[in-house]
Amino acid sequence: MASFLSSLLLLLLFLFPLFADSLNQTSVLLSLKQSFSSSNSSTLQTWNPSKPLCSWAGVSCDENKTHILKLDISNSNISGPVPPSFSGLITKISTLVHLNISNNQFNGTLDWNFTSLVELQVFDAYNNNFFGSLPLGVTHLPKLRHLDLGGNYFSGSIPASYSEFRELSYLSLAGNSLGGFIPPQLGNVTSLKQLYLGYFNSFNGRIPTELGNLINLLHLDLSNCGLEGEIPRELGNLKNLDTLYLQTNQLIGTIPPELGNLSSLKILDLSNNALTGEIPREFSQLRELNFLYLFINRFHGEIPGFVAELPYLEGLKLSAKMRMVAHWPLS
Numbered sequence: 451m452a453s454f455l456s457s458l459l460l461l462l463l464f465l466f467p468l469f470a471d472s473l474n475q476t477s478v479l480l481s482l483k484q485s486f487s488s489s490n491s492s493t494l495q496t497w498n499p500s501k502p503l504c505s506w507a508g509v510s511c512d513e514n515k516t517h518i519l520k521l522d523i524s525n526s527n528i529s530g531p532v533p534p535s536f537s538g539l540i541t542k543i544s545t546l547v548h549l550n551i552s553n554n555q556f557n558g559t560l561d562w563n564f565t566s567l568v569e570l571q572v573f574d575a576y577n578n579n580f581f582g583s584l585p586l587g588v589t590h591l592p593k594l595r596h597l598d599l600g601g602n603y604f605s606g607s608i609p610a611s612y613s614e615f616r617e618l619s620y621l622s623l624a625g626n627s628l629g630g631f632i633p634p635q636l637g638n639v640t641s642l643k644q645l646y647l648g649y650f651n652s653f654n655g656r657i658p659t660e661l662g663n664l665i666n667l668l669h670l671d672l673s674n675c676g677l678e679g680e681i682p683r684e685l686g687n688l689k690n691l692d693t694l695y696l697q698t699n700q701l702i703g704t705i706p707p708e709l710g711n712l713s714s715l716k717i718l719d720l721s722n723n724a725l726t727g728e729i730p731r732e733f734s735q736l737r738e739l740n741f742l743y744l745f746i747n748r749f750h751g752e753i754p755g756f757v758a759e760l761p762y763l764e765g766l767k768l769s770a771k772m773r774m775v776a777h778w779p780l781s
């Protein structure tokens with residue numbers, strides 16, 4: 451039976467180029483389903499040729515129901531390596547705008563040929579078991595704005611070519627096994643609004659000063675990923691930033707006063723590093739701050755009085771060594 455299925459699949463693969471013009475998406479998805487035949491997925495159970503393609507779970511089409519725009523097989527309990535047929539076929543649905551395969555147990559590499567996916571804007575592969583190098587082909591997707599490769603086992607370094615994204619506003623590589631230096635070229639991707647590189651990754655060296663060029667950033671998460679050296683004062687250029695997570699690294703030196711220029715900041719977590727000195731006076735400008743976490747560092751001195759006057763502060767954890775001299779409103 452299995453060999454019959456795989457022969458059928460091979461046949462479909464072989465014949466596929468003949469269909470390519472008319473783009474028989476039904477047969478593409480049926481082949482995909484077959485290539486996952488070992489899985490017990492309620493999503494895939496609705497993929498039945500007797501029903502219209504656009505009514506299948508996870509499939510969304512254009513208004514005329516002629517082209518697949520969105521394929522969401524997230525949370526579908528699909529396990530095992532991504533068969534070559536999957537990448538081969540998926541990358542032929544050239545109208546695809548949104549591909550979500552997150553929260554499954556796919557494994558193998560993701561080194562697909564993405565060339566045909568010229569319309570793809572969203573690719574979410576979060577929380578699978580992919581391994582090997584980060585895929586290179588994704589940088590050539592001209593409309594890509596959301597790329598989540600987090601929560602996998604990708605290793606090696608972040609390719610310098612990840613600076614070539616043009617429209618990308620969301621990039622997560624968090625929770626992998628990445629190493630090497632964070633490429634300074636990432637600072638060229640000025641369309642980025644959210645950047646997540648932390649957790650389980652273990653980078654060498656410092657936070658690149660070039661990340662201070664990412665002037666549209668709202669969220670920057672570089673926590674718990676082995677970073678050393680000082681916090682670059684260039685991060686003070688990120689005027690729109692509302693969340694900055696740098697906790698649980700080996701950061702040293704004093705807090706750059708330039709961080710006081712981050713007037714939109716709501717959450718600042720620098721805890722669990724080896725930072726020294728005092729809280730900069732300039733932090734009195736952080737009027738939007740909700741959470742300030744500085745504990746487990748080597749700060750000294752007094753907690754400046756202005757901290758008590760930050761209007762929206764809800765959470766504050768400082769260091770045991772700091773003396774509290776300010777009048778403190780207990781709320």
Ligand SMILES: *[C@@H]1O[C@H](CO)[C@@H](O)[C@H](O)[C@H]1NC(C)=O
Pocket residue numbers: 472474475476477480499
């Ligand atoms: C597309 O493929 C399905 C399933 O293989 C088949 O039933 C259908 O006739 C094909 N449609 C076209 C237009 O070729």
Ligand SMILES: *[C@@H]1O[C@H](CO)[C@@H](O)[C@H](O)[C@H]1NC(C)=O
Pocket residue numbers: 488489490527529
């Ligand atoms: C997921 O699939 C496995 C078999 O592959 C099955 O044992 C398990 O019950 C499934 N879980 C859910 C939530 O469907």
Ligand SMILES: *[C@@H]1O[C@H](CO)[C@@H](O)[C@H](O)[C@H]1NC(C)=O
Pocket residue numbers: 490492
């Ligand atoms: C598939 O999953 C359903 C629940 O979603 C379960 O009832 C059924 O026994 C499972 N079948 C196999 C073969 O694991």
Ligand SMILES: *[C@@H]1O[C@H](CO)[C@@H](O)[C@H](O)[C@H]1NC(C)=O
Pocket residue numbers: 512513514
């Ligand atoms: C849907 O069909 C109409 C009429 O054929 C056409 O004008 C329109 O452009 C089509 N829309 C899409 C998204 O293909």
Ligand SMILES: *[C@@H]1O[C@H](CO)[C@@H](O)[C@H](O)[C@H]1NC(C)=O
Pocket residue numbers: 524525550552553572574596
């Ligand atoms: C992908 O699916 C997951 C879970 O179903 C969802 O939480 C996530 O927001 C989706 N990703 C995108 C980019 O929409």
Ligand SMILES: *[C@@H]1O[C@H](CO)[C@@H](O)[C@H](O)[C@H]1NC(C)=O
Pocket residue numbers: 529530531555557558
């Ligand atoms: C991929 O996943 C399948 C099914 O869970 C498993 O049997 C196989 O060992 C995994 N392969 C690798 C290389 O991890």
Ligand SMILES: *[C@@H]1O[C@H](CO)[C@@H](O)[C@H](O)[C@H]1NC(C)=O
Pocket residue numbers: 563564565566
């Ligand atoms: C990807 O596919 C295109 C054609 O669709 C081909 O021209 C290109 O060489 C392929 N790239 C790789 C790296 O295989």
Ligand SMILES: *[C@@H]1O[C@H](CO)[C@@H](O)[C@H](O)[C@H]1NC(C)=O
Pocket residue numbers: 613634635636637638660
């Ligand atoms: C990208 O960044 C590098 C180093 O940060 C810089 O030297 C280079 O000129 C930039 N390239 C482009 C195309 O902006």
Ligand SMILES: *[C@@H]1O[C@H](CO)[C@@H](O)[C@H](O)[C@H]1NC(C)=O
Pocket residue numbers: 686707708709710711732
């Ligand atoms: C940022 O902060 C530094 C030190 O606090 C200050 O000298 C500088 O003028 C500020 N820059 C801008 C652009 O606000």
